[in-house]
Every structure is written in C-alpha cells, then in structure tokens.
Amino acid sequence: MTIFRFALKRILRDKTNVLFLTLFPIAAIFLPTAEDGWPLLPLGYQYFGILLLFVSIRLTSIMIEDRQKGVVKRLAAAPVSHFNYLWQNLLAFSVIMIIQIIIIISGGYAYGHELYEPWNLTILYLVFMFTAISISLAWNSLYRSKESSFLIFMAVIVLMALLGGILFPVEMMPVVFERIAVIFPTYWLSEGIEWIVFGEDRGDFLFINGVLLLYALFFLIIGSIRRIS
Amino acid sequence: MTIASIKGIVKRYKHQIALDYVDLDIHEGEILGLLGPNGAGKTTLIHCLMGIIPFDKGVIQLFGQEGAVFHHENKKKMGLVTQEITVFEELTAKENLEFFAGVYGLKGEEKKQRVKEALEFVGLSSKAKQTPNKFSGGMKRRLNIACALTHRPKLLIMDEPTVGIDPQSRNHILDAVRKLKEQGTTILYTTHYMEEVQSIATRVVIVDQGQVISEGTVDELINNIQHEEKILIDVNDATMIPIDRLKSLEGVKQVQVNGSVIQIISNAGAGNLDRALSIVKETSGVVGIQAEKPNLEDVFLTLTGKQLRDGEDDPS
Amino acid sequence: MKELATIRFIGIRMSRDFITMILLLGVPIILITVFSIILGEVEGLSGTPIRDETVVLLVLGFQLFGGAITMNYVHQDLFAERKNRLLSLPMNTTLYGFSIMLAGIIYSILLGIILITYTTMVFDVNWGNFIWALLVITLMSSLSSIVCLVFTFSVKNFKIAERLSEVYGVGMILLAGLFFPMPDNALINMFNDYVNPLMLAYSSIDQVRSGGLSDGWLYAALLSVLILIAFGLLLLTGRRRMP
Incomplete structure (x- = not known):
C-alpha cells in the first residue's frame, strides 16, 4: 500500500488542496434552497456533483505529474504492476472524496436541510464519485500538461452541468438538447436527484446507478491504459 | 587592457555567503574560464557582474567605469548566455533573435543582417522559421547562445552553456566560442567541465565556496601543484643511451633504466621532453613516450581536497 | 522606447498560446451558443430578452479572467525562468512589465470584440451602442489585468496568485447571481451596486442600451474609480516586488 499512502500524503501536503477539499463541501452545506421549487434539493446538494467533478480532476492530476516527471517510467521498471499503481491511486482519491460526501450529507442532516433520503443520496454521490474519477482519469490521459487538462476540463464541466440538467431543468431546453442530454453522466445524476425527491420505482434508482457505473467502467478502461511518455 | 575588474565583492543570501571577497580581472580578447563545482558561486558572480542582483560589498569596474553594472550603455556591450534555456517557446528562432536584437537597439536592415548572421553562426539558418519546442536539446542551446550574439557584445558571459547536451553539439558550441574569440570578443566561460576549460580557455580562475582559490593559464595552474615531471621513453636498445648526458640536462634529478624503458625525473616546469628525446634518438629508435602530467582535475583536487563535480546546487 | 516595441512579440506569443485562446474565446463561444439556444427568445421581467442579459453578462464575465494571460x-x-536573461538586457523592466500589461489588455479587448460581433451577428444580441460596449470592455479588461498583477506582486507563491485571480473572477460572477440567486442581503446588494465590476459593467451597458446615458456614464465612472x-x-x- 505504499503508493496509496504516498498518494494521500502528496495530496494532503499541498495546502491549497486541503483548503479546497474541506472548505468547498462545508460551504456547500450552507447554500440556500431555491425559492421557486427548482432545483429540488438545496443548491449545495444540486451542485455537489459539479464539485465532485472539479475535485476528481484536481486529484487525478497528480497522475499526469507522474507521467511528466517520469515517475511512471520509473515505476514501470520497479516490481509494481501498472494495475497496482492505478488502483492504489484511485483508492486514495476515493477516500478523500468519500470523506467529502460524509461531510456534506451529515452536515446537511445536522443543519436541518430536507434531504429526503439521505442514505440513497449518499449512494448516488458515491456512484457519481466513481464516474467522476473515471472521467477525469480518461480526460487526463489525453494531456501532457496538468494545467491544460485542468483548465479545459473546467469548461467541459460547465458544459456537462448545463447540458445534463444540473443548472437548468432539461425540460426547459429545446427538444434536440433534451434528447442529447442523456449522453451526459450529469443527466443521470440529476435524474437520480429527482428520484430521491419523488422516490418512485426502486428499479429506476438502480437503473440510474447502473448507467453511472457503466460510464465509470467505460472511462476507467480508457483512462487506465498505461502511457509512459 | 582590463575590461572588467571585480574587487572585493561580497554577496550574502541570508546567513549563507555566496561570494566572499572575490577579486577578478577580465582582460580584453581572452577566454576566461571560470571553473568550480556546483554551488561555488559562479552564477552569483556572473549575476553581480551583469547587474542582475545587487551585492553587499565591493566594486565592479566595467569598461573603465566604476559602479556601472546597472548602466544600460554597458549592458549593450555585454551579452549573457544563461544556464537555463531562456528563449521564447512561442516565437520562431528568427523572431526570438529579432526580439533580443530589438531590445539591444538594433533596427531595420542592420537588425535583419545581424539576425541572419547569428542564425548562420550557430547553424540554425534552416530552422529559422521553426519554434524551439520542435528543436533538440543541442539546437535549443545554440539558439540560447545566438540570442546573446546579435548585438555583437564586447564581453560575452556564458554560464554553463553546454549542460546536458550531446558531444556533437558541445563541439559545435566550443568551436563557436573559439571563433568568437578570433573575432575579438572577450568571453567569460563558466563550467564545471574541466575538459572544456582546458581546451578553450586562455586563462582560468578556480572558485570554491565563494572564493577565488587560484588563477592563471592552464599550464601555470598545473605547474603550481606539480612537484616533478616524469618522462618515460621506451627504446629499442637501452644499453646505447648516454645516461650521463641525460643526467646533465637542466633540472634533471634522476635517470633510471628499467629494461627497455628510460625514466627521467626532473624538477617541475623543466620541460625536458624535447631535449631528452633528441638525445635518445641519436643512439636508438624510440618505441613509445609517456609524459605524466597532472590535469585541471588534479589541480582542483590538490587545492580544495574534492572533486570538481562534488558540489551542491548553486544558491542563486 | 524599445520596451514598447516588444509589444509586437508579446502579441505574437499570445496569439500562439492556443490553450489560452481556447479558454478565453472557444469556451465562451460554446457557452454563449448553448445558452442562447436554450434561452431562445424568452423575455425577462424588464422586457429585455433573457438571452441578451445572459450573453452580455457572460461576455463581460469572461473579461474578468482576461488578466490571467498578463499575470x-x-x-x-x-x-521565473526568463528573469535573469531579461534583467541582463539594456531595458527598463518596469516598462517591459507595462508592455506586457498593455499587450494583455489589447488581447483581451480583441477577444471581447470577436465575442460581441459573434453574439450580434449570430444571435442578434442587443449590445446597445457598439462603441460604448467597447469602452466598457476596455475598462473591464484593464481592471482584470491590473488586479491580476496586484495578486502577482502581493504574494510570493505564484500558484496562490493564480488561485486569487480565479477567486476574483468566480467570486464576482457568483455575487452577481449568475450561478444562483444571491440572498437579499443589504451588504451583497450594496457590493453589487457599487463595487462588483461585472455588475457595474453590465449596468453601464444596460443603461446606455435603454437610453439612460447619464447612468451609463456613472457606472463607467465607478468602474474607472476601481481601476x-x-x-x-x-x-x-x-515597486516592492519588481526585479
């Protein structure tokens, strides 16, 4: 578990990272609930998916750094498999994001927000967290510089949030946009949130999480191909 | 004529002394090799000389003027080749040179001509319109040098210009330095590769821990530490050699015959190789000669008690 | 003034900086396009199409980030890496710094003009008076570059300066209520009315667009005071940090 331990150490040693990782979920708890009935959950919970995407791209960027600095090459020469390197890093990222999820859910509960089904919301965030990490992993594999990757992904996040129905209800959009919205994982997150609020068929919730996990698997496969240089 | 004179320079970084009362003269037309391990204070000295950083004590005289390191008129007569590659990655090789030529005040046709010459000089004419991010390490280093040449500086300061490049590019750069000297440019060349200094420098200054510990030509430095010269001549027939004549040569301390090899030990600086050889050749054929002589590495080792590449990172 | 002549080269460098170009031009074009399509022709409470409001705010909002290239x-x-070489040159580094700032401002203005032209021609967004819009864009771009440089000079760690510039951009957008409505708090309202450059710039354009030239001037004057x-x-x- 050396790689896992050091991935955690590296992330937590960067003070801006620590600030960013703790302050934002806490701030999200205190965002108000919309007055006009949409978003359905308090704003901080509606936008938490966007935060998960931001956090995952920031965390996974240490793997680009490893590639830039030749650490991946060095590890390839060491008796450690690429699979080991990958899952230990992903585990470190997941641990940090799970803590954030616990903070926001328990914080919201304590603050008195109406979260409908906090346990199911936790499951939804956890599943989306895996999707977010996989997307970031795949995205980073396209770049050589972590700065470019991060900056362009910020724009992609805004677009995904916009077109996936996190910022606007999908129903408000033109028909074409409404149709293509399903291809964005963010659409399934907002569908999940809707299920949590209205809680209909449990099968729907499973289906939504299933789609998100499929996305996670797809991007994980793309992102896990070893790129040494 | 002295074009730069450094007297008693002291530079401190908090509690660390980077330059400790350094005295140094740079004479017109010479290639002065500034030799020292990493962290010796070479780069700090250069930065003080170029007016990039202030120093705490001492005087620097440039082109006969005192305290003139920050004057733009003097900067125009100088060029700095930085240790790092400091060209603009987004500009083509030609645009890089045009930028620096413009800052040095060149204009119009003259600027065009100088840019063209500089590109030719470093062998990058065919790459003029390419951006450096497509260049090899050696090509980038050459462009890095060319950026300091368009204004034809009187004093060119080269801070480790060959770090991390292949031998072919290194030779190209060393040849370019020799050519610049022939054209009348004075060069201060810092490095921790003693082979480079040995091959191009007309004079060498050795610095360590912020102090000048020795200076002179390569031969002078070597002679300073050498106590005796040893010549070994392998001959066809040792019995015919006039040992007495060899012993009578000036400075010879001892002559010994070991089988077919004649060993001649003289005082340091006696320079008996030619004379001994002509005496031996009169009576016998020569099969091989070996003159054991220390090099700059030995000089450094003797003076500081450590190898040239032992040092730590430069504090600057 | 050889320092000012370097603007040409700084401009060439900026124009070849494709990542920045994507972020400051490509991204806004995509976002504006998506927003414009989603919002359609819906009219807001004031009678101005919501699209016109949102697009103008977006273009002005991206100006908040224009200073990033300057810094x-x-x-x-x-x-950083080129410091020693540039300090060894016979030029005034403060003037060179100003040249970079000027080039950054011009670059940001040009991107603003492209965005104004795009939104006017493709989505028929009403910017009111083009010259006025240009003036406001110039003020926003100047402010952004200056603010970002203040961050660069105020903190030793450049990464923190970069984060501060992001906080400046995102913070102003957030306070303007572009992500979600801000609570009706007197302090936030006062900040938006008199300090938030994004709201000042928008109000200035909006006032001139609806015929209130004097109020337009007032907001532009407030923006100038900030500058x-x-x-x-x-x-x-x-003065403290320049090499």
Whole structure:
C-alpha cells in the first residue's frame, strides 16, 4: 500500500488542496434552497456533483505529474504492476472524496436541510464519485500538461452541468438538447436527484446507478491504459 | 587592457555567503574560464557582474567605469548566455533573435543582417522559421547562445552553456566560442567541465565556496601543484643511451633504466621532453613516450581536497 | 522606447498560446451558443430578452479572467525562468512589465470584440451602442489585468496568485447571481451596486442600451474609480516586488 499512502500524503501536503477539499463541501452545506421549487434539493446538494467533478480532476492530476516527471517510467521498471499503481491511486482519491460526501450529507442532516433520503443520496454521490474519477482519469490521459487538462476540463464541466440538467431543468431546453442530454453522466445524476425527491420505482434508482457505473467502467478502461511518455 | 575588474565583492543570501571577497580581472580578447563545482558561486558572480542582483560589498569596474553594472550603455556591450534555456517557446528562432536584437537597439536592415548572421553562426539558418519546442536539446542551446550574439557584445558571459547536451553539439558550441574569440570578443566561460576549460580557455580562475582559490593559464595552474615531471621513453636498445648526458640536462634529478624503458625525473616546469628525446634518438629508435602530467582535475583536487563535480546546487 | 516595441512579440506569443485562446474565446463561444439556444427568445421581467442579459453578462464575465494571460507572462518573463536573461538586457523592466500589461489588455479587448460581433451577428444580441460596449470592455479588461498583477506582486507563491485571480473572477460572477440567486442581503446588494465590476459593467451597458446615458456614464465612472484604486495598489506592490 505504499503508493496509496504516498498518494494521500502528496495530496494532503499541498495546502491549497486541503483548503479546497474541506472548505468547498462545508460551504456547500450552507447554500440556500431555491425559492421557486427548482432545483429540488438545496443548491449545495444540486451542485455537489459539479464539485465532485472539479475535485476528481484536481486529484487525478497528480497522475499526469507522474507521467511528466517520469515517475511512471520509473515505476514501470520497479516490481509494481501498472494495475497496482492505478488502483492504489484511485483508492486514495476515493477516500478523500468519500470523506467529502460524509461531510456534506451529515452536515446537511445536522443543519436541518430536507434531504429526503439521505442514505440513497449518499449512494448516488458515491456512484457519481466513481464516474467522476473515471472521467477525469480518461480526460487526463489525453494531456501532457496538468494545467491544460485542468483548465479545459473546467469548461467541459460547465458544459456537462448545463447540458445534463444540473443548472437548468432539461425540460426547459429545446427538444434536440433534451434528447442529447442523456449522453451526459450529469443527466443521470440529476435524474437520480429527482428520484430521491419523488422516490418512485426502486428499479429506476438502480437503473440510474447502473448507467453511472457503466460510464465509470467505460472511462476507467480508457483512462487506465498505461502511457509512459 | 582590463575590461572588467571585480574587487572585493561580497554577496550574502541570508546567513549563507555566496561570494566572499572575490577579486577578478577580465582582460580584453581572452577566454576566461571560470571553473568550480556546483554551488561555488559562479552564477552569483556572473549575476553581480551583469547587474542582475545587487551585492553587499565591493566594486565592479566595467569598461573603465566604476559602479556601472546597472548602466544600460554597458549592458549593450555585454551579452549573457544563461544556464537555463531562456528563449521564447512561442516565437520562431528568427523572431526570438529579432526580439533580443530589438531590445539591444538594433533596427531595420542592420537588425535583419545581424539576425541572419547569428542564425548562420550557430547553424540554425534552416530552422529559422521553426519554434524551439520542435528543436533538440543541442539546437535549443545554440539558439540560447545566438540570442546573446546579435548585438555583437564586447564581453560575452556564458554560464554553463553546454549542460546536458550531446558531444556533437558541445563541439559545435566550443568551436563557436573559439571563433568568437578570433573575432575579438572577450568571453567569460563558466563550467564545471574541466575538459572544456582546458581546451578553450586562455586563462582560468578556480572558485570554491565563494572564493577565488587560484588563477592563471592552464599550464601555470598545473605547474603550481606539480612537484616533478616524469618522462618515460621506451627504446629499442637501452644499453646505447648516454645516461650521463641525460643526467646533465637542466633540472634533471634522476635517470633510471628499467629494461627497455628510460625514466627521467626532473624538477617541475623543466620541460625536458624535447631535449631528452633528441638525445635518445641519436643512439636508438624510440618505441613509445609517456609524459605524466597532472590535469585541471588534479589541480582542483590538490587545492580544495574534492572533486570538481562534488558540489551542491548553486544558491542563486 | 524599445520596451514598447516588444509589444509586437508579446502579441505574437499570445496569439500562439492556443490553450489560452481556447479558454478565453472557444469556451465562451460554446457557452454563449448553448445558452442562447436554450434561452431562445424568452423575455425577462424588464422586457429585455433573457438571452441578451445572459450573453452580455457572460461576455463581460469572461473579461474578468482576461488578466490571467498578463499575470502569466509577467511571471514567466520577470519572476521565473526568463528573469535573469531579461534583467541582463539594456531595458527598463518596469516598462517591459507595462508592455506586457498593455499587450494583455489589447488581447483581451480583441477577444471581447470577436465575442460581441459573434453574439450580434449570430444571435442578434442587443449590445446597445457598439462603441460604448467597447469602452466598457476596455475598462473591464484593464481592471482584470491590473488586479491580476496586484495578486502577482502581493504574494510570493505564484500558484496562490493564480488561485486569487480565479477567486476574483468566480467570486464576482457568483455575487452577481449568475450561478444562483444571491440572498437579499443589504451588504451583497450594496457590493453589487457599487463595487462588483461585472455588475457595474453590465449596468453601464444596460443603461446606455435603454437610453439612460447619464447612468451609463456613472457606472463607467465607478468602474474607472476601481481601476484607479487597483492601479494605485499595483504601483505600491509593484515597486516592492519588481526585479
């Protein structure tokens, strides 16, 4: 578990990272609930998916750094498999994001927000967290510089949030946009949130999480191909 | 004529002394090799000389003027080749040179001509319109040098210009330095590769821990530490050699015959190789000669008690 | 004034900086396009189409980030890898810093003009008076560059300066209520009315668009006061940090 331990150490040693990782979920708890009935959950919970995407791209960027600095090459020469390197890093990222999820859910509960089904919301965030990490992993594999990757992904996040129905209800959009919205994982997150609020068929919730996990698997496969240089 | 004179320079970084009362003269037309391990204070000295950083004590005289390191008129007569590659990655090789030529005040046709010459000089004419991010390490280093040449500086300061490049590019750069000297440019060349200094420098200054510990030509430095010269001549027939004549040569301390090899030990600086050889050749054929002589590495080792590449990172 | 002549080269460098170009031009074009399509022709409470409001705010909002290129170039050339070489040149580094700032402002204005033209021609967004819009864009771009440089000079760690510039951009957008409505708090309202450059710029354009030239001037004047204050801070911090 050396790689896992050091991935955690590296992330937590960067003070801006620590600030960013703790302050934002806490701030999200205190965002108000919309007055006009949409978003359905308090704003901080509606936008938490966007935060998960931001956090995952920031965390996974240490793997680009490893590639830039030749650490991946060095590890390839060491008796450690690429699979080991990958899952230990992903585990470190997941641990940090799970803590954030616990903070926001328990914080919201304590603050008195109406979260409908906090346990199911936790499951939804956890599943989306895996999707977010996989997307970031795949995205980073396209770049050589972590700065470019991060900056362009910020724009992609805004677009995904916009077109996936996190910022606007999908129903408000033109028909074409409404149709293509399903291809964005963010659409399934907002569908999940809707299920949590209205809680209909449990099968729907499973289906939504299933789609998100499929996305996670797809991007994980793309992102896990070893790129040494 | 002295074009730069450094007297008693002291530079401190908090509690660390980077330059400790350094005295140094740079004479017109010479290639002065500034030799020292990493962290010796070479780069700090250069930065003080170029007016990039202030120093705490001492005087620097440039082109006969005192305290003139920050004057733009003097900067125009100088060029700095930085240790790092400091060209603009987004500009083509030609645009890089045009930028620096413009800052040095060149204009119009003259600027065009100088840019063209500089590109030719470093062998990058065919790459003029390419951006450096497509260049090899050696090509980038050459462009890095060319950026300091368009204004034809009187004093060119080269801070480790060959770090991390292949031998072919290194030779190209060393040849370019020799050519610049022939054209009348004075060069201060810092490095921790003693082979480079040995091959191009007309004079060498050795610095360590912020102090000048020795200076002179390569031969002078070597002679300073050498106590005796040893010549070994392998001959066809040792019995015919006039040992007495060899012993009578000036400075010879001892002559010994070991089988077919004649060993001649003289005082340091006696320079008996030619004379001994002509005496031996009169009576016998020569099969091989070996003159054991220390090099700059030995000089450094003797003076500081450590190898040239032992040092730590430069504090600057 | 050979320092000013370097603007040409700084401009060439900026124009070849494709990542910045994507972020400051490509991304806004995509976002504006998506927003414009989603919002359609819906009219807001004031009678102005919501699309016109949102698009103008978006274009002005991206101007808040225009200073990033200025701060990056100043950092690279005067504080990082190229510092020693540029300090060894016979030029005034403060003037060179100003040249970078000027080039950054012009670059940001040009991107603004492209965005105004695009939104006018493709989505028929009403910017009111083009010259006025240009003036406001110029003020926003100048403010952004100056503020970003103040950040660069105020903190030693450039990464923190970059984060501060992001906080400046995102913070103003957030306070303007572009992500979600801000609570009706007197302090936030006062900040948006008199300090938030995004709201000042928008109000100035909006007033001129609806015929209130004097109010338009007032908001532009407030924006100029911010620029003057920021410039004062720039001189103070710059004097301390400029090499």
